[in-house]
Amino acid sequence: MAMNIKDIYKGLDIPADIFRDKVVKSIYAHAEETAKDVIIRENKRVDWDKKLDDFLTSPLTGFPVMLLLLGIIFWLTIAGANVPSGILSDLFFGIEDKLSALVLNAGLPAWFHGLFIQGAYRTLAWVVSVMLPPMAIFFPLFTLLEDLGYLPRVAFNLDRVFKACGTHGKQVLTMCMGFGCNAAGVISCRIIDSPREKLIAVLTNNFVPCNGRFPTLIAIAMIFMGGALVLEKSTMLATIAVIGMILIGITATLLVSLFLSKTLLRGIPSTFTLEIPPFRKPQVGKVIVRSIFDRTIFVLFRAMTVAAPAGIIIWLAANVYVGNTSILAAAAAFLDPFARAIGLDGFILMAFILGLPANEIVLPILIMAYLSTGAMVELDSIEEMGNLFLNHGWTWLTALCTMLFSLLHYPCGTTLLTIAKETKSIKWTLTAFLLPTTVAVLVCFCVAQTVRILGLV
Template identity: 50%
Template sequence: MDKTTHHNREEILTAANTARWELGLDFHDTVIESIYSDASQIARKTVKLKGDKEAYATDITIDKIVTSRWLGFPLMFLLLALVFWLTIAGANYPSGLLSSVLIDYLHPLLKQAATFIHMPWWMSGILIDGAYMAAAWVIAVMLPPMAIFFPLFTLLEDLGYLPRVAFNMDNLFRKAGAHGKQALTMSMGFGCNAAGVVAARVIDSPRERLIAIITNNFSLCNGRWPTQILIATIFIGSMASPQLAGVVSAGAVVGIAVLGIFFSLVVSWGLSKTVLRGEASAFTLELPPYRPPRIWQTLYTSLIDRTIFVLWRAIIFAVPAGIVIWLVANVHIGDLSLAEYFINWSDPFALFFGLNGVILLAYIIAIPANEIVIPTILMLTVLSSKMAGVGGGSGVMFELDSTADIAGVLQTGGWTLLTGLNLMLFSLLHNPCSTTIYTIYKETKSLKWTMVSTFLPIVLGFVICFFTTQLWQFFGW
């Protein structure tokens, strides 16, 4: 019995195969065609249209304006600038508030409590100065801008405007071998690279999606803006006359951001021509109808799905890093701490690239979040140059209120204009933070592409810093 069914099955399969050979090449297309014609016949019989033309007419009028040759791009820049301005201006106050509560007020309180219950000094160091401090710092600097940026961005998306941005920008990105929607993931990356990487899901073509993920790190994220602004003010703004200092340093920061966009396009082009050449690629871009945004739903989804999600991931990575930061500054072998050993050992190598050992160590141990790079640099500089009376002790990250005081600490640490410039470049071109790296792995499910996204920018950063430094010294500036 079994044997006959098996035999029958074989026979049917063979017959099916022969039939498929006879049907020829266009068989699939014919099937789809007939499905569509059947569907439209059914629709014609059953669906009644009423006033559809009108609704579409408004859409097309708006579309004609936002995609027009002369108004399209200015409108886009204006809207994006507005979003960024609202984010920066709006985040200032809540960030300050959070930082004063979590860092200036709660941190000493926790330390006192630790002393009160006779917690050993190393334990309070690891838990409060290390883990708590890193988490508090990440929350204070990351939460407010994200809580403003993401809802605004989601509103634009919900409104239907963002697909039009992709539609307008596609020409540029096509020339770089990428998808127009990369303009959106890039803009999202200016808020947070991890969110930008997640946003690359909107790109349905495998090759272009990978390109968008790998190059997202070239968008200067919200954790790096403060670093750029601070260093530009100290080292570049100070070269100009006091009236122009603000404009010059702002110009330098924008210059770095534009350089990031430039690298993003060049690297996209390079990737699409080399390692990603063979990946599948398809382009269609749906332009959905405009619709009034659902404000509450937008607020909810962008706060829960994006802000809290990213923040939580960042905190998870920040806590162990805080512990490591405290430990390297406090574990001594002989007279020197681990941090000092590393700084002394890596200094010659780092100077070769116009950086220094402190910067290298800071970028290694502050990998969970770019927000804590400057506090870590300040702490390590004070530690390694044995300054007294500045900061909160070894292993405790800190920030100073006045820019002049920070400049003083950095200059004592041996920083020059060249160091500042290279830090700005390196801050743009280095590995993504661990939250982003983890997100890239989650999104691509591939160790290979995670490694490429991690090491490509850092290699690029070292190359650019090396040539900047050597050219600088060659011309004897």
């Protein structure tokens, strides 16, 4: 068959663009005619959906409403999480006492008690009591907004800002996805057609705090910014701190996007149409059940599976001595000078490094590490967690820098693997690691140094 496919249609002289135009026109005309024939419309009196949309996406009210909604969600999360957190930790540490008594009475050796009760069990108990309540409140609320159809309206509101930074408005949708999971956020960047803008969205998705980092941010905010350490318990302050973190994340996304589109990934933003879907009544019951099972339990389980072995490793590192110092203390001491310069301490930095596989375990590792250094406090409430941190020299600056570092640092292992798979390039994967890390170090360094020079701590 020595025939060239191109020969078949060589003789036809319809230019491709005119051809496509004609085809599309015919299709549209057909669709219009068919639709007109089969649809019966009743006159509506008031179009509430449209009125609501005008309100939610107007340049004047769009942004305040957005912040307000976000604020309400976090306020509910923080205000609601305190009490169950306390109840859970009371429960778990009550059980710990009983377990300890049981193990010691059974004549089991002290190292066994240390490894499994003080190591694995205690870390698990902390993960559950600190992380479960905020997640169980936050995820259903956020999912309700998604189901309602609010997210594309956020994208619409922010579109102009992103355009100004040389990127695609749909990047906002990928960021919303990132709130759930950065790996999923990176995958969702496929909705952006232009390769340049897709890459920018991939590289900056990490600046949106994911499932794994929200509980960390919320817990630290509850302790230092609002709750436990201030005489007047101020849920409001903690809420503002968390929203502040998200705004900083968005600002970082915009600035880094702008930087990328002026340097490595030069180009002009492409145009696109964004469909604003109708509001839909969310299926409240289903949303609550599913977001508890699919997100909350999922994240918690992931944290627990990594936290238990991490607890054991940290207990071992704290109790195996080389010379006069434990391995743990030696590692922390090694990291300490650099960590101090960026407002953290050696233990915090170590927790972030060990937390590469999953962001969920950074806080548990840190608690474990602190607990194992001998400063044993009876941990029976979230206030005590604050005291534990205070005993290790935390100030509000440490809390702030830890939150900033958590927000801005490198993506977790899963996300990096996903980026490698999506970009098929080691270079861009490395960039995705180094770029946020550089930003995190720079920001934390500047904040820490400024605060210290001004003598605010």
